[in-house]
Amino acid sequence: MSVQSERDTPLGPDVWRLAAIIASGAFLSGLDASIVNVGLDTITGELGASLATTQWVANGYLIAMASSLPLCGWAARRVGAGRLWLACLAAFTVASAACALAPDIGWLIVLRVVQGLAAGMLIPAGQTALGQAVGPHRLGRVMATLGVAVTLAPALGPVVGGLVIDVGSWPWLFLLNVPVGVVALALGVRFVPRGQVGDPGPLDRLGLVLLSVGLPVLVWGFTRWGEEGTLGRFDVAGPLLLGVGALAAYGVHSRYSARPLLDLRLFRNRSYRAATFTATFTGAALFGAGLLFALYFQLGRGADPLASGLLLIGASVGTAVALPFTGRLVDRYGGGPLSLLGGLVTVATTVPFALLPLDAGEWLVQVLLFARGAGLAGAVMPVMTSAYKAVSAAQLPDAATQVNIVSRVGGALGGAIFAVVLASALPHGTEPAFRTAFWWLVGASALGTVCAAWLTVAERGAPGPAAPVVAAEAVGGSPSRGSAGQ
Template sequence: MSGPAAPPAERVDGPLLRIAFILVLGTFMATVDATIVSVGIDTLADEFGSSVAGIQWVTTAYLLAVVTAVPASGWLADRFGGRRTWLVAVAVFLLGSVLCALAWSATSLIVFRVVQGLGGGLLPPTGQALLARIAGPGRTGRVISVVAVVPLLSPVLGPLAGGSILGVAPWPWLFLVNLPVGAAAIWLARRHVPVVPPSARRTAFDVRGAALLSPGLAVLVLGLTEVAHGRHLTAAIGVTAGLAMLAGFTAHGLRTRRAPLIDPRLFGRPPFGAAAVALLVLGASVFGTTFLLPLYFQSGRGLSAWEAGLLLAPQGLGAAAGSVLVNRTIDKVAPRTLVVTGIALILAGTVPFTQLGHTPPDAVLASALAVRGVGMAMIGAPVMNIVYSRIEPEHLPRASGALSLLNTVGGSVGTAALAVVLQDRLTARGPDVPQAFADTFWWVLGFCLVAAAGATRLPRTHARKP
């Protein structure tokens, strides 16, 4: 039996779409930059005389900095206001980009990537929370469906952009390309994005929570990365220490009388817990697949980075088409229906990749990626709309930070876990590289089934407007 009819949608006008476009520029820079450097690893290793394993820290350091910065986004927005926090984050990101372009060694580049990642980690959650506050509950779903497609496109656009830049310009332009986008974002935001006042409740910064949560996440991700590289002792220490610090943060968050950096009680409030599971596993599936496919196309089929990026393009096109579909239906169709349908499409689009040992035609893989893209677009925006429309406005910054953190952690942990599985299967399969990748994609299917189980707990109906 269907639930009550959805409330009539409020009009998403031109000024709101302009604000959404401006704020999504920050998310675009931060998410694309996470992948744009991936195709330049060999170039950077040659430039600085470093091993590929050593220069890989250029990517890992950025990811760890993002994971470290996200938990603080809610407190910063509460304390200083969403627009001010967002503008400062863009400025820090641009400063890091300039420093990266001026790097003189692999070590200096890694350090400057940390600066860049600290700014980049704040941009998606701060921008989403600010947009939700400006839009209001009645318009959040439709406007979020527009901007949520950007993180889905970035894993596709990043390698393509990186390959194009390196084809015509030296490596510093991998970072300098951010400057015009960031400068335009700051100028436009100062003119068109309204000021949202800070929270009336001035809470002290959760120093103990920050000392446990951010380093705990970073150490956990680092430990999982070490597993993928075969350094088992370091990995065991990192994973154990990371889990212990996260357990300590949870205990602290439940006991403290002050506002914790991220409130663990949020995950016990419907529908936040189910939404958290869906976004966590979605991050693992999306970024894990984006990690696996370029490797398969290049090592299994001998394609260039540019050719591999082109084969990933259908997923981005599918995500764009899916965002249009969600924008037109998000206020009419039950949220759970959209999310479950999206997960089903991702499952269907993943099945052909479990058959890579039989060398399916490129057309089949391209079609499967397009289906996956549509499915991914049908999950992120409805899940965020469910949470944003059911939570008090003053709690939006911290809730947005929690959701962004889960998606980021899901992506990083999922990628690290799939890297471990792939390494094991490559060892077991020997020269049969395609079959090793096929085995690994069964794990992606498993991630999707876990997400489906969480999605069944999402609400059937839309939130009623106050």
């Protein structure tokens, strides 16, 4: 079948079934990153802990997610991406049930760390399994399905969490994951291809230590910077310096290591390099802006946290509506042009927030949020798809891990910068402060758009993507037929 025919062929129900199963894991991972936040006060009271201690129920999860990311590429090659995804989903589901039964705050924090370690690998392992199974020319359409889950889950978390606390008790924040996880696991055992098993070489222990320390510490440093608003404190500057130092040391180590944990030589590929740079800034425009818009509704427009979560859903709905269209267009035209168009729409719909008064009509704010969400669908998902299309199926585990890392670091950095800018400007008035912060968000979105233009140029001169390792016909088949290396 020709490349053009493969792009135009409708995806069969087996492909959509696989995408939906993989998306369920991404949804649970993203939902748990935000659902617990609204229940921290309740957990504090019922478990007799201080709020500072209880905060680690949320922080421990996020840091653990970042810690496990570097191991994902090696583990996916060692056991197969599908097997890794199934193992992580099983661990996440069991840890969720255990969190609900935690007898005290100490055990709850420990179990949340276990849950976060599994959750951190669910998305890149799922992306790898999906990419290897369906092939590069159909990747945009199935990645769009995964993107809907990744986008909607964090936005729904505060709303679902608020409803759970209102009508039930805090253990249900974790028990909600169990039935979804069990069903997804049962379907995954039946339908998810186990993936290609190769020889990843011995585990790069030094690389693992450097990355598993440097990445979460850097993300934590950005978070503390946003909270404190200054780099002059040791608990802010220390983590940032340690994180940057550890990651720089890994860069040197990987250059001289025969089998580094993550292969940084992928950045020699021009299209891949452009896509990852773009993903960094679009991560700030997507994840970093979540904090800014939440504060916009709460501090600027007087909404409570639950109402703020409801008001923010419009942006996620816009993204979810636009993603299926962008997925099909990416398969036909490439990710660069779509990301460039999406970036322009994101910039155009962010500028009004820097110009409008805080009491602007709710209908106008919601229309802008919906349009901005649609623009982000074009700016974010095509970039990730372009990065995965630029590498071979054997390189996909490393690519998925690295793209998720830069996107997460970009989101953390963007959130910190926007929070610092807002906090430093608030003494001069709430409305001028938000205007300034939104102009910074416009700048981050514009940088992502410039990088998308670079990606567009890079893709034009790039060779065609490599053929998939796992035959597309194997999707939906039995594990023994759908997996290499079994």
